[in-house]
Amino acid sequence: MQALVLERKGELSLRDVDLPLAVGPGQVKIAVHTVGICGSDVHYFTHGSIGPYIVEKPMVLGHEATGTIVEVGPNVSTLKVGDRVCMEPGVPDMSSRASKLGLYNVDPSVTFWATPPVHGVLTPYVVHPAAFTYKLPANVSFAEGALVEPFAIGMQAATRARIAPGDVAAVIGAGTIGIMTALAAVAGGCSRVFISDFSKEKLAIAGGYDCIVPVNAGEESLADVVARETENWGADVVFEASGSPKAYGDLFRIVRPGGAVVLVGLPVEPVAFDVSSAISKEVRIETVFRYANIFDRALALIASGKVNLKPLITGTFPFSDSVVAFERAAAGRPTDVKLQIEVVSENA
Known part of the structure; x- marks a missing residue:
């Protein structure tokens, strides 16, 4: 064949x-x-x-x-x-x-x-x-x-984040996995999800969903937008879904004290990691590799109509x-x- x-x-x-x-x-x-x-x-x-x-x-x-x-x-x-x-x-x-x-x-x-x-x-x-x-x-x-398979990755990320109802999240990267992660975060209880990218076209698709707020990284930093929209408190959860080493520069500016950073994107080279900023905010750091025990739940959410x-x-x-x-x-x-x-x- x-x-x-x-x-x-x-x-x-x-x-x-x-x-x-x-x-x-x-x-x-x-x-x-x-x-x-x-x-x-x-x-x-x-x-x-x-x-x-x-x-x-x-x-x-x-x-x-x-x-x-x-x-x-x-x-x-x-x-x-x-x-x-x-x-x-x-x-x-x-x-x-x-x-x-x-x-x-x-x-x-x-x-x-x-x-x-x-x-x-x-x-x-x-x-x-x-x-x-x-x-x-x-x-x-x-x-x-x-x-279902790529959405399961977003589901794994949202699960690792331990989202609480009403949380504010931020997603770096509006590619397939970034948007899937944003949708999973909304389904998991987030009230708003800010998603950043340089692609106006991808941001337009992401912004077509309720509760997802697109941020053009070429015009305004995600850290500044989140600070302004949360009265300088920060996002409860930050998902890094771009895989870009440059994204790590602002990670701990975006997240609130005691919040969570979930690493989803896979960099192809080592990244600089601001340990001092992470410690000073006592940030919880989670990582995602594919998914486990989540495929059927991802399918159920799609079938329910809650995720389109x-x-x-x-x-x-x-x-x-x-x-x-x-x-x-x-x-x-x-x-x-x-x-x-x-x-x-x-x-x-």
């Missing part, structure tokens, strides 16, 4: 691959329908690596996926053929110490789609554990279901145009938030 293959840094091809599709106990076979293009997919394409994860041989891309179950293995009772589903892309070793602590997202032996050397799912079929496959409610489309992710889908491509879709994603158009590819197998 065909797949979108990252042959090496900077080179993509849509070609035939031979991937294992035998369905074992506790597994299901899924005809893939929609796959979102993640920033990590693009980074592997443009840079060939992310930290210790290096593309050393051809790899199928894609991990934000939905589809339809076409085969069910032994010992699967919660899903059936014909179910529309979304899939949690990381499968941990449930006997590991991390998993036993409920921290399977940081299990060193986790198998995560499209993370070298593990293949992703931009291909017509995939086999996956039923335990990490979730039935889509009737009112959630395939496209929305493919947004449809405005974030800014482009949809047929499977035959997968290379074109990635080239556009790599171009970083300011109007693009989330691009998706419809694989749509003939048997789906």
Whole structure:
């Protein structure tokens, strides 16, 4: 079957691959329908690596996926053929110490789609554990279901923040994860979320949501806006979602005394960290790596209608145009938030 293959840094091809599709106990076979293009997919394409994860041989891309179950293995009772589903892309070793602590997202032996050397799912079929496959409610489309994965990161961030009803939050970065984090913060009880970026187009999308206040970083600093709007007290929670080392300069100016800073964006180089300012305010610092025990809750929020992710889908491509879709994603158009590819197998 065909797949979108990252042959090496900077080179993509849509070609035939031979991937294992035998369905074992506790597994299901899924005809893939929609796959979102993640920033990590693009980074592997443009840079060939992310930290210790290096593309050393051809790899199928894609991990934000939905589809339809076409085969069910032994010992699967919660899903059936014909179910529309979304899939949690990381499968941990449930006997590991991390998993036993409920921290399977940081299990060193986790198998995560499209993370070298593990293949992703931009291909017509995939086999996956039923335990990490979730039935889509009737009112959630395939496209929305493919947004559960990035929204789960925002949910993980909001959960780590320990938001209290009425809190004021600030988000640095209005990319996909930044907006997802802002939406999760509002759903978690924040009364206002200030979100900053240099992109007027992305800020316009974020500002279309209730309780989210866009701040153009090219015109005014987020620290100044938050200070003015909170009578110089600061935000209860600050989420760093840009991954930019420059964002760390103002982190502890933005947060209130005793507040929380949640690090979501992953810098590609070491950052300067103002320890003295953090200590003087007794700031609680949290970090986020993917998510754990949250995928079903993210899906439930989307299904409830409390979180509308449809405005974030800014482009949809047929499977035959997968290379074109990635080239556009790599171009970083300011109007693009989330691009998706419809694989749509003939048997789906």
